Amino acid sequence: MSFEYISGSLHWDNTDLSGLTENIAQLLKEKYAYTGAYYLYNTDIFLQRASLFEKYFPDDYFYYSVKSLSNIHFLSHLSHKEQFGTDVVSSGEMVRAARAGFQGERIVFAGVGKTAAEIQLGIDMQIHSFHVESLAEIRLIGQISSDIQKNARISLRINPDVHVDTHKHITTGKEENKFGLALKEIPAALDLIKSFSHVSLVGIQSHIGSQILDHQPYLNTLGKLTPIAKEIEKTGFPLEYISLGGGFGIDYKQNPYSKKIPEEFSLETLSNGLHAFRPLPWKLYFEPGRFISAPSGVLITNVTYKKDKNGFSIAITDAGMGDLMRPALYGAVHPIFPVREKHQISKVDIAGPICESTDYFSRQTESPELSEGDRLAILHAGAYGATMGSIYNTRPLIPEVAFDHTGTISVIRRPQTLDELLTLEMQ
Numbered sequence: 001m002s003f004e005y006i007s008g009s010l011h012w013d014n015t016d017l018s019g020l021t022e023n024i025a026q027l028l029k030e031k032y033a034y035t036g037a038y039y040l041y042n043t044d045i046f047l048q049r050a051s052l053f054e055k056y057f058p059d060d061y062f063y064y065s066v067k068s069l070s071n072i073h074f075l076s077h078l079s080h081k082e083q084f085g086t087d088v089v090s091s092g093e094m095v096r097a098a099r100a101g102f103q104g105e106r107i108v109f110a111g112v113g114k115t116a117a118e119i120q121l122g123i124d125m126q127i128h129s130f131h132v133e134s135l136a137e138i139r140l141i142g143q144i145s146s147d148i149q150k151n152a153r154i155s156l157r158i159n160p161d162v163h164v165d166t167h168k169h170i171t172t173g174k175e176e177n178k179f180g181l182a183l184k185e186i187p188a189a190l191d192l193i194k195s196f197s198h199v200s201l202v203g204i205q206s207h208i209g210s211q212i213l214d215h216q217p218y219l220n221t222l223g224k225l226t227p228i229a230k231e232i233e234k235t236g237f238p239l240e241y242i243s244l245g246g247g248f249g250i251d252y253k254q255n256p257y258s259k260k261i262p263e264e265f266s267l268e269t270l271s272n273g274l275h276a277f278r279p280l281p282w283k284l285y286f287e288p289g290r291f292i293s294a295p296s297g298v299l300i301t302n303v304t305y306k307k308d309k310n311g312f313s314i315a316i317t318d319a320g321m322g323d324l325m326r327p328a329l330y331g332a333v334h335p336i337f338p339v340r341e342k343h344q345i346s347k348v349d350i351a352g353p354i355c356e357s358t359d360y361f362s363r364q365t366e367s368p369e370l371s372e373g374d375r376l377a378i379l380h381a382g383a384y385g386a387t388m389g390s391i392y393n394t395r396p397l398i399p400e401v402a403f404d405h406t407g408t409i410s411v412i413r414r415p416q417t418l419d420e421l422l423t424l425e426m427q
């Protein structure tokens with residue numbers, strides 16, 4: 001997973017992006033009369049990243065976080081890996097996972113606001129487990145499962161109150177966050193579960209945040225969850241698993257000129273640290289998303305206009321915050337580079353076309369000098385990119401294209417047409 005300029009052309013691992021994006025531009029134009037921005041994924045990288053979990057945790061299981069990159073192309077590749085299941089957060093994702101080849105038993109369902117209809121669907125699909133986040137949710141699952149006389153497997157999402165060094169918008173495991181059950185709610189949760197005939201408690205889970213680079217918070221979390229699991233078992237609930245959630249961070253700073261080894265989460269260090277806990281009497285699960293998907297995708301966009309200001313310029317791109325929301329939503333920084341190398345450096349803001357003052361991809365940074373018509377790659381955009389896409393400003397969803405080492409280029413989501421977008425409103 002590296003970017004470098006070779007003979008003036010941006011290469012992603014060994015793939016020449018200026019040649020590849022030229023071919024894709026032609027293909028999209030001929031097939032869909034489309035000339036705008038698109039997500040470009042490297043399927044090999046996605047699968048290599050998934051394999052790292054198999055390598056470092058050969059006895060454990062991985063429930064891939066579908067919301068990070070949910071295209072069926074990737075889910076169906078993952079469905080062939082035995083240690084992988086999916087972690088979903090809506091009935092839409094549940095159906096998506098099923099269509100990609102995941103049977104219910106390989107799906108766990110997270111989220112603070114599962115509706116009655118979603119719970120019913122999960123029970124009907126016999127999913128592996130609902131990761132429950134409140135006493136009220138246990139009550140609703142309990143009622144629905146007794147009404148339809150079908151079993152519901154649940155796990156408690158426990159808020160371990162561990163400190164994690166990451167962006168405040170993506171911490172989840174602190175007492176003040178909306179996610180999970182507080183430690184003091186566990187006894188009430190167990191009593192409630194006992195009162196329902198068709199609910200079985202099968203595990204406990206914690207997800208402490210995202211973009212975490214240090215392995216220690218995971219060990220701290222397991223250190224907290226292990227005695228809790230033992231206490232729960234003493235009250236008559238044998239557990240099958242502990243899930244440590246996702247959150248494994250990547251190096252968003254990596255760019256064609258950085259010569260450093262990526263400073264990302266080390267699965268190897270976590271794997272070594274976990275030896276102190278093994279053998280565990282329960283299965284161990286992880287729910288990786290970004291670590292697998294972020295490095296697998298870039299957003300390809302074109303400079304439509306350039307505005308010269310006093311001492312800097314603004315390049316306006318054809319992609320906007322509706323296509324990649326992370327910079328506007330969290331202040332996330334993605335390296336942005338032209339597919340054809342530019343040597344002159346200047347101060348350039350890169351902004352989208354959307355009518356919002358936060359529609360910027362980068363601000364006041366040193367960047368290669370850009371000109372109208374330049375094609376840019378916004379790096380490490382595979383996670384929480386396409387999946388957060390919006391049609392704000394009545395801009396249809398942009399296409400997703402994947403390639404692999406065989407040279408195959410697949411349009412894995414065609415561009416949405418304006419007619420498709422408007423049809424819901426046309427009676």
Ligand SMILES: Cc1ncc(COP(=O)(O)O)c(C=O)c1O
Nearest residue numbers: 065207210246247287288289290
């Ligand atoms: C419960 C749960 N599991 C897994 C993930 C995946 O996180 P990441 O993509 O950072 O690995 C999330 C993301 O927010 C989550 O909420």
